[in-house]
Amino acid sequence: MTVEIPSPASGELTEILKGPSEEVLPGQILARIRPGASQEPKAAVGAGAAAGGAVAAAASEAAAQATGAGRGLLSPAVKRMLNEHSLSPAALKGSGREGRITAQDIAQHVDPGAIAAPAAAPAAAPAAAPDETEQTARHRRPRLTADGRKIPHTAVRRRVAEHMTRSLSQAPHVTTVFEADLSRVQAHRALKAPQYEQQGTRLTLTAYFVAACARALLAHPSVNATFHEDALELHHDANIGVGTALGNEGLIVPVIHKAQHMSLAQIARRLGQLVGAARAGKLAPQEVRGGTFTISNHGVGGSLLAAPIVINQPQVAILGVGKVERRVCVLNTPEGEAIGVRTMCYLSLTIDHRAIDAFQANGFLEHVVKTLEQWSDD
Secondary structure (H helix, E strand, C coil): CCCCCCCCCCCEEEEECCCCCCCCCCCCEEEEEECCCCCCCEEEECCCCCCHHHHHHHHHHHHHHCCCCHHHCCCHHHHHHHHHCCCCHHHCCCCCHHHCCCHHHHHHHHCCCCCCCCCCCCCCCCCCCCCHHHHHHHHCCCEECCCCEECCCCHHHHHHHHHHHHHHHHCCEEEEEEEEECHHHHHHHHHHHHHHHHCCCCCCHHHHHHHHHHHHHHHCHHHCEEECCCCEEECCCCCEEECEECHHHCEECCEECCHHHCCHHHHHHHHHHHHHHHHCCCCCHHHCCCCCEEEECHHHHCCCCCCCCCCCCCECEEEEECCCEEEEEEEEECCEEEEEEEEEEEEEEEEECCCCCHHHHHHHHHHHHHHHHCCCCC
């Protein structure tokens, strides 16, 4: 994610303590600001990861908009949420420092029950800031060794490594594999894609997988869950994350919230927005939080089957989508068996065997396959 930290006051940015690719822990000092010529530098404390350039940009923006009161200092995420929900800052009571409005304040105002209980942990590691590619290119020059060269890990790669290792060490992974005939989906896509394009939306196959999983998660709630030592927490909403590759930097999982209430067109539109923001380094924190299920479309790179796909903890399952290709199949027709060519792909479901068993996994995956093979807009 790209997180800009707003300055607590207007003034001069005198020192940046955290640079690109450096890990930042909650509460650590990011930079120092001199509010006035006669005053000592004041620490700006951040909570989360931020590149040095983001701190500078935030300080500049805050200096321009500061009013002396906490309510006048709105972070980029808060301003975006206010615009999305057509809200005025005056309509909200800020719970932050000096009465600042936070993202949680807006979420509580829009849906009082939305944050009554803690959401699932962040779906994936933070992504790079927009300008980090150029900056880290200077900091990540290969170090020559006797055997070759070493390229330091990026912050994203380190987070991915930690997340994957923790998941495998915590959960026993089991994978089940089904095959899906996407001929009907492809026919529907060929019919609807031009119409979607006119509306500025690209209709991808991933949108169909998200829609099919949303329906299946409602029918199989144990797959839409979080494992706790004393209980299995079932979630009301199908918040589906989609693994998005960031090239050699790693990956991130933006989340389509409440996908069960969305049409195919809405899912396709939201998916396009999130993937675009992820690859541009412009995802907001709330866009990677609260995921309850994840889809990994590894087939876009030509992979037929990947198992096990590491579960995105604390979720209990992840769907893998293999390469979509034309295959010769045995078909059941009214006249008997026949040979035909169909658009097929392998779907795998990797589960946390502490939480669910093969019975639930197979039932869920069967539902997904049936939805795709009998696709209907209804």
